[in-house]
Amino acid sequence: MFGLSEAPLIRVEPPGPVARGIIERDSKALVQSYVRWVPLVVKEGHGAVVEDVDGNKYIDLNAGIAVMNVGHSHPKVVQAIKEQAEKLQHYSLTDFYYESAVTAAEKLLTVSPVNNGRVFFTNSGTESIEGSLKFARYFFGGSRQYFIAFLGAFHGRTMGSLSLTASKAHYRKGFGPLMPGVIHVPYPYPYRCVFRTDDPKECGEAVLGYIEDWIFAKLVDPTEVAGIVVEPIQGEGGYVVPPDNFLPGLRRIADKYGILLIDDEVQAGMGRSGKWFAIEHWGVKPDIMALAKAIGGGLPLGAVVARGDVAATLTKGSHANTFGGNPIATAAMSAVIDVIKEENLLDHATKLGNEVIKYFNDLKDELEIIGDVRGKGLMIGVELVRNRRTKEPATKELANVIEKSFKRGVVVIGSGLSTIRIAPPLVISDELMMRAVEIIADVLREENRNLTA
Ligand SMILES: Cc1ncc(COP(=O)(O)O)c(C=O)c1O
Structure with a gap:
């Protein structure tokens, strides 16, 4: 079953064997000018959850790059x-x-x-x-x-x-x-x-x-x-x-x-x-x-x-x-x-977006690595810096956050120099969104510890 409540569910560390095979074939058949933030090989998507070819499920914070606003396979x-x-x-x-x-x-x-x-x-x-x-x-x-x-x-x-x-x-x-x-x-x-x-x-x-x-x-x-x-x-x-x-x-x-x-x-x-x-x-x-x-x-x-x-x-x-x-x-x-x-998705995006922005603004008080939190609705950026005063972009740390979140079942990418780009399907439930946000927060705490160590 493809229940939202059971996601994320990582069965095999990604990329699993089936994903690796497809990535290998991709490298021989397609022009390699694409960016590819993480080795996600998608098989199915429903609502705000995507499943990869090895049976892992992820909370989707990309919506196929701001495309699947009404969710996958509505x-x-x-x-x-x-x-x-x-x-x-x-x-x-x-x-x-x-x-x-x-x-x-x-x-x-x-x-x-x-x-x-x-x-x-x-x-x-x-x-x-x-x-x-x-x-x-x-x-x-x-x-x-x-x-x-x-x-x-x-x-x-x-x-x-x-x-x-x-x-x-x-x-x-x-x-x-x-x-x-x-x-x-x-x-x-x-x-x-x-x-x-x-x-x-x-x-x-x-x-x-x-x-x-x-x-x-x-x-x-x-x-x-x-x-x-x-x-x-x-x-x-x-x-x-x-x-x-x-x-x-x-x-x-x-x-x-x-x-x-x-x-x-x-x-x-x-x-x-x-x-x-x-x-x-x-x-x-x-x-x-x-x-x-x-x-x-x-x-x-x-x-x-x-x-x-x-x-x-x-x-x-x-x-x-x-x-x-x-x-x-x-x-x-x-x-x-x-x-x-x-489905009143404009209201939902506004309300849930405000909660997410508040969550990261509160986290900013705790973590030096968060330089700026901004957005409207479910178009939210969390900009990472290595130092609050110099605002040096935390580029490497952003890449770590993306990779670690992925391995824990949240697909999210970056934008600009060092900003986490949060753009889920607008149909995402409050519960699923906050689960994803908490996973990112955990990963951010880890990166922050490494920065300040
Ligand atoms: C603001 C904006 N304009 C234009 C484009 C180009 O769209 P497409 O990739 O469909 O050509 C993009 C793509 O990301 C975009 O974000």
Whole structure:
């Protein structure tokens, strides 16, 4: 049986014999550019538990990297996929029509913060970003070539999105030249503000001032900037929550110069932060929103939601794709939206997330290794440092925490330099979540002892 209450249950030290065999075959058949934090070879997933090929069960704090928000194999999503697969698997929105895409788009628009939005379906996060960039340039008839993006940002790995990505130099190294016209500015990262202040509000103001007083005054005229591309909470950059003045300030700057505010909700969206879209925490409406990950309930699907007048400029044939809005993927998406509503997952994510944040904040009083705890809903970062005063990133210790947690039945990975990234399926029960958190806390105590020994 696959009962949640019995997890975690480690039978064989992972990777067990079956896992080792598959990893060996993987090394000979697949390009080895993937990261692979731990040698987990997944066989099944249900709710917030995954089982490996050797019969070990784990509490899943990744959700397949912020994808399985409604949990693995949710019966409603499975049913929607099966029913649609028996009727129609593909017929390309580029040249024809079908209902499941229209229904999914309608449902998305009922929860989207974009004014009079229209949906364009893609197959991934990176493709949603590529689409957003193209929509923005096209809206201005090609007269605005620049984009503002942020250090620490992750927007994808194809050429346009990679030009915006700046979370690790390694992602860009060797792939240049990238798309010209991208200007990077610091993201207000309150714990490590580039502008050397510990006051989050001052950090936010410094970034906004830098864009207007330095970039726009000295580098590019703002009337040549098509879009500001921003993650409302940085994902790969370290689960960084910006100060409260930042996103409203960006909205003001965008309005002042007629620039489009492009909100990357690929990771933070679809209920992850306790709101449908993370930007709503700050009452800001984007002009374009990029989505993927959780919207397809595990099937490859992304979407661009564009403001009505932006969408209206796109002429026939100007942008399209073969698979975007695939019938099965959009059927799954409609089921995902229904489940988030029916199971009150936004409330659950908010309440449980607050408990987890409180737990780690209390633990921070005890353990020097915890430098910062931050997050919204079930998008939580616990940043580890070797020394509270110097804030030296505890990179090696983070790797130990991930490995030891894994061996004890909790799958969790990192982000940024040394942050534990907590992003479980939103359906995780309070009990299972707190069991996982306690295992991580135990492992953190051990690492803290080794640090201070
Ligand atoms: C914020 C954000 N944008 C874009 C992407 C790219 O998505 P994909 O991997 O589906 O191309 C990611 C992926 O992690 C992401 O976190």
